[in-house]
Amino acid sequence: MTQSKDLYYMQMALELASRATILTSPNPKVGCVIVKDDVILGQGWTQEVGQAHAEVMALRDAASSGNDVRGATAYVTLEPCSHYGRTPPCANALIVAGLARVVAAVGDANPQVAGRGFAMLEAAGIAVAHGLLATEARAMNRGFFKRMETGKPWVRLKMAASLDGYTALPNGQSQWITGAEARLDGHHWRAKSDAILTGIGTVLADDPQMNVRLPEQDVLRQPRKFVLDSQLRTPVSAKLLRGASVNIAHAKRNPDAEESLRQAGANLLYLPDQHGAESQVDLPALMLVMGAQQINELHVEAGATLSGALIAAACVDELLLYLAPKLLGSGAGMFALPELQQLNQARELTVHDAKQLSDNTIRVLACFT
Numbered sequence: 411m412t413q414s415k416d417l418y419y420m421q422m423a424l425e426l427a428s429r430a431t432i433l434t435s436p437n438p439k440v441g442c443v444i445v446k447d448d449v450i451l452g453q454g455w456t457q458e459v460g461q462a463h464a465e466v467m468a469l470r471d472a473a474s475s476g477n478d479v480r481g482a483t484a485y486v487t488l489e490p491c492s493h494y495g496r497t498p499p500c501a502n503a504l505i506v507a508g509l510a511r512v513v514a515a516v517g518d519a520n521p522q523v524a525g526r527g528f529a530m531l532e533a534a535g536i537a538v539a540h541g542l543l544a545t546e547a548r549a550m551n552r553g554f555f556k557r558m559e560t561g562k563p564w565v566r567l568k569m570a571a572s573l574d575g576y577t578a579l580p581n582g583q584s585q586w587i588t589g590a591e592a593r594l595d596g597h598h599w600r601a602k603s604d605a606i607l608t609g610i611g612t613v614l615a616d617d618p619q620m621n622v623r624l625p626e627q628d629v630l631r632q633p634r635k636f637v638l639d640s641q642l643r644t645p646v647s648a649k650l651l652r653g654a655s656v657n658i659a660h661a662k663r664n665p666d667a668e669e670s671l672r673q674a675g676a677n678l679l680y681l682p683d684q685h686g687a688e689s690q691v692d693l694p695a696l697m698l699v700m701g702a703q704q705i706n707e708l709h710v711e712a713g714a715t716l717s718g719a720l721i722a723a724a725c726v727d728e729l730l731l732y733l734a735p736k737l738l739g740s741g742a743g744m745f746a747l748p749e750l751q752q753l754n755q756a757r758e759l760t761v762h763d764a765k766q767l768s769d770n771t772i773r774v775l776a777c778f779t
């Protein structure tokens with residue numbers, strides 16, 4: 411049963427969760443506030459993976475201030491864990507500390523928890539409520555929930571275009587339709603991702619580094635890199651091969667190219683499409699490989715061919731579009747998608763954020779429904 415102050419404190423717990431960084435991943439970002447008689451006794455949020463969870467941080471915070479949490483309520487943005495993972499169960503810590511009530515925003519989709527956290531608390535006589543601000547709590551950990559529920563990462567696809575939807579002129583000229591604001595904002599999204607994916611077309615055309623380039627304090631960790639390169643055409647001199655953790659997904663066997671790319675530090679993923687006879691990578695299979703590598707959020711920056719193929723294969727969850735208020739009239743479109751016969755065949759999206767970043771950049775975030 412919710413009580414009058416529950417919403418207020420759950421909002422506070424969500425704000426605390428937002429202080430957790432990408433270093434928590436693949437563990438979700440969680441916030442916790444412990445309250446008694448309208449007095450805040452302790453606050454915490456999830457630490458770097460392998461370190462303390464939000465509840466333990468809040469209990470430690472209370473203890474370090476000499477606050478007695480017996481009989482208090484813990485507001486937590488995720489069901490307290492019930493298992494011994496990298497850390498001991500939070501449900502147990504809350505029981506031992508003598509909490510009277512736990513209000514959670516959403517259940518933990520991790521099959522190792524999945525309701526057992528609530529059951530443990532209830533069995534110990536603690537009152538449990540959940541569901542408050544559940545949508546917001548899920549949104550904060552979209553990648554974690556997607557991976558736990560499907561085995562695949564949350565896929566965000568970035569594209570920049572003119573207001574009439576072109577990414578390049580008919581003569582191929584494309585730099586820079588959008589400006590510095592879009593590039594900077596794009597790097598912040600890269601920094602929040604576990605991995606970046608691009609295609610061989612982009613590698614050959616632009617020789618991208620595929621890393622996060624922001625002021626040092628904003629780069630806590632470089633995302634892993636994935637290249638979709640069916641025929642293994644990535645040159646060993648490609649800039650993206652510098653730095654750690656490069657994965658190349660291919661659909662054709664080529665022992666010489668495989669060996670030299672391995673020598674250059676790449677990990678090779680042979681994932682031929684079962685129907686495509688070695689010509690194309692099996693995109694859903696690649697997503698499952700990424701999920702197995704505990705990638706919660708994947709950031710895609712690729713050309714129209716790979717971007718369209720990912721959308722057509724239902725591998726994309728969200729579009730991150732940067733639109734420049736200019737008209738090109740003709741040129742290359744954003745996504746190579748099969749031609750439709752009926753308007754009702756159009757892929758529908760829900761825009762969940764649209765913002766003018768500057769005079770020459772509009773940012774649109776939209777999810778596939």
Ligand code: AOF
Pocket residue numbers: 436437438439440441455456459460461462463464465488489490491494495496497498500501518520523
């Ligand atoms: C919580 N509070 O703050 C978070 C939880 O390997 P471990 O011990 O770090 O456990 C990771 C799992 O714990 C993770 O997959 C998710 O189910 C849960 N995350 N649970 O009680 C937290 N971040």
Ligand code: ZN
Pocket residue numbers: 463464465490491492498499500501
């Ligand atoms: Zn925990």
